[in-house]
Amino acid sequence: MQEKNPLDFMFLDEEPVNYREAIEKYVLRWHWFVLGVIITLLGAFIYLRYTPQQYEVASTILIDDKDTSEMPSELSAFEDLGLLGNNKKSIDNEIGLLKSRSLMDRVVKDLEINVSYFTQGRVRTSELYKNSLPFKINFFSKDSIFYQRDTTFSIQAISATNFMLKNSDGTIITEQVFGKNIVTDFGDMTVTPMAMNSKYVNNDIVVKILPLKKVVENLRNRVQVDLLYKKSSLIELRLKAPIKLKAEDILNDLVRQYNKDAVEDKSLIGNNTNIFINERLAVIEKDLTNVDKGVETFKTTNKLTDISSEATLVLENSTELGKKIVDLHTQLKLADYVIDYVTDNTEQLIPANLGLTDGAVNSNSARYNELLLERNRILKSSGKKNPVIINLDSQLLQLRASIAQGLVNLKSSLNIALNDATNQENKLYSRINSVPRQEREYRDIQRQQQIIETLYLYLLQKREENAISLAVTVPNAKIIDVADGSNIPIYPKRNITYIVALLLGLIVPFMVFYILFLLDNKVHTSKDIEAVIKAPFIGDIPKTKIEHNVVVSGIDNGSVAESFRMLRTNINFMLSNVKAVSKTIYVTSTLPNEGKTFIAINLAVVLSLSNKKVLLIGSDMRKPKIAEYLNLSQSDVGLSHFLVDPNLQVPDVIEQLKEHNFDIIQSGVIPPNPSELLMNGRFDEVLAYGKEHYDYIIMDTTPVNMVTDTLLLSQNADLCLYVVRANYLDKRMLEIPKKLYTEKRLPNMAIVLNDSDLKKGYGYGYGYGYGNSEHNIKKSWWEKLKKR
Numbered sequence: 001m002q003e004k005n006p007l008d009f010m011f012l013d014e015e016p017v018n019y020r021e022a023i024e025k026y027v028l029r030w031h032w033f034v035l036g037v038i039i040t041l042l043g044a045f046i047y048l049r050y051t052p053q054q055y056e057v058a059s060t061i062l063i064d065d066k067d068t069s070e071m072p073s074e075l076s077a078f079e080d081l082g083l084l085g086n087n088k089k090s091i092d093n094e095i096g097l098l099k100s101r102s103l104m105d106r107v108v109k110d111l112e113i114n115v116s117y118f119t120q121g122r123v124r125t126s127e128l129y130k131n132s133l134p135f136k137i138n139f140f141s142k143d144s145i146f147y148q149r150d151t152t153f154s155i156q157a158i159s160a161t162n163f164m165l166k167n168s169d170g171t172i173i174t175e176q177v178f179g180k181n182i183v184t185d186f187g188d189m190t191v192t193p194m195a196m197n198s199k200y201v202n203n204d205i206v207v208k209i210l211p212l213k214k215v216v217e218n219l220r221n222r223v224q225v226d227l228l229y230k231k232s233s234l235i236e237l238r239l240k241a242p243i244k245l246k247a248e249d250i251l252n253d254l255v256r257q258y259n260k261d262a263v264e265d266k267s268l269i270g271n272n273t274n275i276f277i278n279e280r281l282a283v284i285e286k287d288l289t290n291v292d293k294g295v296e297t298f299k300t301t302n303k304l305t306d307i308s309s310e311a312t313l314v315l316e317n318s319t320e321l322g323k324k325i326v327d328l329h330t331q332l333k334l335a336d337y338v339i340d341y342v343t344d345n346t347e348q349l350i351p352a353n354l355g356l357t358d359g360a361v362n363s364n365s366a367r368y369n370e371l372l373l374e375r376n377r378i379l380k381s382s383g384k385k386n387p388v389i390i391n392l393d394s395q396l397l398q399l400r401a402s403i404a405q406g407l408v409n410l411k412s413s414l415n416i417a418l419n420d421a422t423n424q425e426n427k428l429y430s431r432i433n434s435v436p437r438q439e440r441e442y443r444d445i446q447r448q449q450q451i452i453e454t455l456y457l458y459l460l461q462k463r464e465e466n467a468i469s470l471a472v473t474v475p476n477a478k479i480i481d482v483a484d485g486s487n488i489p490i491y492p493k494r495n496i497t498y499i500v501a502l503l504l505g506l507i508v509p510f511m512v513f514y515i516l517f518l519l520d521n522k523v524h525t526s527k528d529i530e531a532v533i534k535a536p537f538i539g540d541i542p543k544t545k546i547e548h549n550v551v552v553s554g555i556d557n558g559s560v561a562e563s564f565r566m567l568r569t570n571i572n573f574m575l576s577n578v579k580a581v582s583k584t585i586y587v588t589s590t591l592p593n594e595g596k597t598f599i600a601i602n603l604a605v606v607l608s609l610s611n612k613k614v615l616l617i618g619s620d621m622r623k624p625k626i627a628e629y630l631n632l633s634q635s636d637v638g639l640s641h642f643l644v645d646p647n648l649q650v651p652d653v654i655e656q657l658k659e660h661n662f663d664i665i666q667s668g669v670i671p672p673n674p675s676e677l678l679m680n681g682r683f684d685e686v687l688a689y690g691k692e693h694y695d696y697i698i699m700d701t702t703p704v705n706m707v708t709d710t711l712l713l714s715q716n717a718d719l720c721l722y723v724v725r726a727n728y729l730d731k732r733m734l735e736i737p738k739k740l741y742t743e744k745r746l747p748n749m750a751i752v753l754n755d756s757d758l759k760k761g762y763g764y765g766y767g768y769g770y771g772n773s774e775h776n777i778k779k780s781w782w783e784k785l786k787k788r
Contacts, residue, residue: 026513037505044501050123053489056240057247060481061255063094063233090388091233094476096381098225098237098258104216106257111249114147114215115139118206125206129246134200135163135178137207140188147212151186154204163191166204219250234480244485251483262476265377269369270466272349277463280337284456291449298445321425322447328418329451330458331357335411342404349373350403361406368399523729526753532734535722535741538570539563539752541599543726549598549629550660552605564606567752571603571719574750578718582691586717586746588701588710590733594725595754597625600700603721604662612695614662615654617686619713620702621674624667630657638668642686643677650689663694674702678712687716704746705736711745720746726756 026033097103108114115137117128128134134157139146152168158175165173165182176182178193186209222241228234237254241247334356342350349372350365375392382389523529526537544551544560551560575583587600597620604616618626621640627633635655642653642665655664665686671677690697699717701710714720722737740746 025517026510029509029513032509032513033506036509037502040501040505040508041498044497048492048494048497051492052124052126052242054240054242054491055244055247055485055487056238056490057244057251057483057485058239058481059237059251059255059479059483060228061235061237061477062480063091063235063477090378091227091235093378093381093388095225095227095235097261097377098235098254099220099223100381101216101220102380103254103257103261104219104223105212107250107253108212108215108219109142109147110253110257113246113250114210114212116208116210118208119200120204120206127242127246128205129243130249131195131245133194134205135191135193138190138192140181140190146187146209149186149209150211150214151209152206153184153186154206155191156204157193157201159201160193170204223250223254235477237483239483240490244487247485248483255477255479255483259475259477262377265373266476268373268376269349270469273351273466274463276341276351277459277466281456281459281463284452284459288449288452288456291445291452295442295445295449298442321421322450325418325421325425326447326451326454328414328421330455332411332414332418333451333455335407335414339404339407339411342400342407356410358406358410361403361410364399364403364406368396368403371395371399521731522727523724523731523734523753524726525756526751528731529724529734529751529753532731533738533741533751535737536574536750537753538574538750539567539721540756541567541595541752541754543755543757549601550605552602552609554609561606564602567603568606568610570750571721574719574748580691580718582694582697583718584687584691584697584699584716586699586701586710586714586720587723588720588746589703589723589725590705590729590736591703592623592706594703594723594728596703596721596723597629597700599721599723599752599754600698601626601629604664604696604698605660607696607698608660608662613693614696614698615690615694616662616664617690617697617699618665618667619678619683619699619709621667621671621677622702622707622709624670626664626700627666630660630664632664632666635666635668638666639683639686640668640671640674640677642668643680643682644671646682650686675707675709675712678709683713684716704740705733714746717747720749721752722746722749723752723754725754728755 117133118125119128135155137155153173154166154168154170156164156166158164162175162177164175165184167173173184174182176191178191180190182189182191222239224238226236226238228236237251239247239251241250338351338356341348349369356362371392375389375396378386378388378392384390526540530537541563542559551558552564553561571585585603587596587603589596600616604614608614616626618624618639627635632655635653637648637653639653642648642650653665653668655666657664677683687697699713701713704710722740724734724737737749737751741749
């Protein structure tokens, strides 16, 4: 035998969830959802109408990160060990330079975007730029004070030639003519018309001058500079702005300023070399002039017109030796110049390509210049304590020492070679005994002239070569894609905004109703009652708009009247086991105002329509309402009088209501001790008389949760109708009738739901009669569609 799961009992009484009923609660409130959608869509339209649009512009550049120098062979081993750093341009450093404050400062000044123009709309202001500007303002004094100003003023064009200048508060400062110089507190300026349309006439154009530092910081935060792909040298620049053209100009000018800065850095060696060559040329020109004058003076003094040909043969033999001596002297002069320059300029670039014969000095000089340029470029965006700067400084110090030692060694070797050549030349001179002293002196002068002339021509050639190298200097970044973007704004997105608004229009009402339903603890339908109380449910009285309290008549076939007829049928069924001819029905509730008096009165009417004799007793002597509901005057004698006065008989307190065809015993005056009066035994006489002369005795009793009167009389009841008012009674209060039913303190107890809402689907709907009342019920549009 299969063992039962001990948890199975937890699911025995569970009912399946009625999803249709849960959905209908929201569908019945469809107009709130429609209203929510309309409001949110209208809000989305207003949001899109008055929210400034944002466009995204992007530009792509390729950074030249090739090795800009060759490592000398004696230092290449240190590079492999990582001791000399990486000679390639760091992409991170280039990104830092592109976002540097100095570079963005030049962009703002170049484009003059610290001055903005706006046109005032009905709700928001719109920025104007370039072609959309009606006029342009030219400021003459763009000094440091101008770039610190934070000023707002407006210009109103009166006509095509005149305009008014106003303060930020709208006060007119002056009226001027376009193109005329204007002296203001924020500097001299001129206003020139550009695209003056009629729509700008008599409209204020607001001009805002912002501090340069504030604009620069704003742009630095907004411009995004990132690698386009990993392990690549492609950098993408992005900028979001309300005006697409302005964003394009900013990115393009940023790249242009970056390349200009890089070209200037690369041209620094050539410019310093050019300065050095020009300085030496100026000195050599003076030396050459002095030598030429010396030749002239020598020939004039010695009256020489032509050089003797006696030493022609010897001179021809010594020509080659003379050329060698000239070249050695040239090398010594260049070495001295470079030594002086290196000694006096410790942080300047070393002139390159001067023709020194020492290859190590030339390569170390080129290496030194390139490392110094790289250090200065990185130093713009970092401090001197940067590990890269410290590494480069160490390399520069080593290279400078190596260059200085190389120049000393070069000079020593040149002196040795020169002394050797001079000794050889002296030997040749000793063989020329017949050459006059003047010829030898002239030869010395001529040699000096040749040395200076050769050096002069050499420097002229180097200056031209240096000028060519400056002309072909390439920028650091190659523009792959110029700044451009889509004409569709990235913010706000219209489709997404409308979709979100539509969802909000549905979700917000849903959440509101969900919370209301979640917090709602009222009884609405018979299912709420049946879920707690297992007592029979025999009636559902719908809400009525009829002002009077008697809603049942012989000719009324409306939903309310039919519900009471259904209640009468169910009561007869409940009383079918009662053998007594006369039946006693108690009507009670948990709280006041739940409609027990209303139910008792109309139940008496509907029972009397079936040709039964009915007696309605107002046993609620604490808060009687029967007389008020039936529009009766207060009786001189009632139930309280009968219970107090033993001389009164039951017929003395009974009133006949011919209009409704039933009898009534009013509550009488409100006594101070109703409970004690009901227990004095006189009330049994009333019941005995009623059972003898009437078919039905209906008692309108007190609420059970307020007083104990009903419970005192409950043993005499054949049927207890427990009235629960929909949308009024707290569900937690259902524990009271549940306890009464479980403990059987109310005999033959049955539940009647009062004031249920048919439109919300809470009642069963008894409006199927043939009377005119049916047409008074307003049907919903989906009910009409169902009937079609």
